[in-house]
């Protein structure tokens with residue numbers, strides 16, 4: 001009967017890094033059910049950062065980027081011998097379980113994430129994360145815009161109005177009404193990232209009778225990201 005498992009041999013290309021992108025399923029509904037603060041809920045972001053930390057650790061990621069209900073996980077060491085079904089199903093379910101564990105509240109429905117695999121070459125890593133960070137910024141402008149409009153108009157009118165506006169129109173409207181998006185917290189504009197950082201450790205070497213410096217890496221959650229550029233990705237050692 002094994003021959004019926006026709007997708008089980010599907011594998012990611014050998015020697016390729018991969019990005020796994022996860023996205024919360026119907027999280028607009030979940031946000032409503034959980035009464036999340038609009039447009040940005042600090043506790044939700046705190047939970048998502050813990051989910052990213054779990055993913056980083058469990059799958060020995062190189063870099064994780066997250067905004068809203070979306071997570072991108074860069075893996076150098078491809079797990080499960082590259083088997084697509086296994087990677088997508090295990091990582092998506094791990095993410096959902098981690099979310100439920102850290103959120104800890106009462107859910108109306110079991111949360112789920114979808115997962116997709118993107119083989120990526122070193123040259124394209126920066127472009128990929130810039131693309132997602134641009135989306136984070138669009139999301140920031142739009143969600144502040146719609147929240148503001150809904151405070152003035154009916155939901156239908158607010159939706160109508162925002163559909164006819166581009167990013168700079170929304171920015172302008174918010175500015176005229178005393179909301180300066182430049183002053184909004186960095187993570188709301190640029191998302192958050194997880195990567196390894198080195199910690200300097202000075203210890204005393206008894207044998208040689210002198211202080212000795214060594215470095216130990218630890219997992220760092222960056223809430224103050226720059227606009228992604230080559231320098232940043234070189235510093236965090238994601239590209240050479």
Ligand SMILES: Nc1nc2c(ncn2[C@@H]2O[C@H](COP(=O)(O)OP(=O)(O)O)[C@@H](O)[C@H]2O)c(=O)[nH]1
Pocket residue numbers: 023024025026027028029031036037038039040041042044045068069
């Ligand atoms: N209130 C609130 N909602 C959020 C927050 N972060 C994400 N969301 C919701 O999650 C949705 C994620 O977008 P998307 O994946 O396109 O929609 P989905 O298909 O419903 O998951 C947003 O549209 C919001 O409704 C937050 O911090 N606060």
Ligand SMILES: [Mg+2]
Pocket residue numbers: 023024025026027028069
């Ligand atoms: Mg979603």
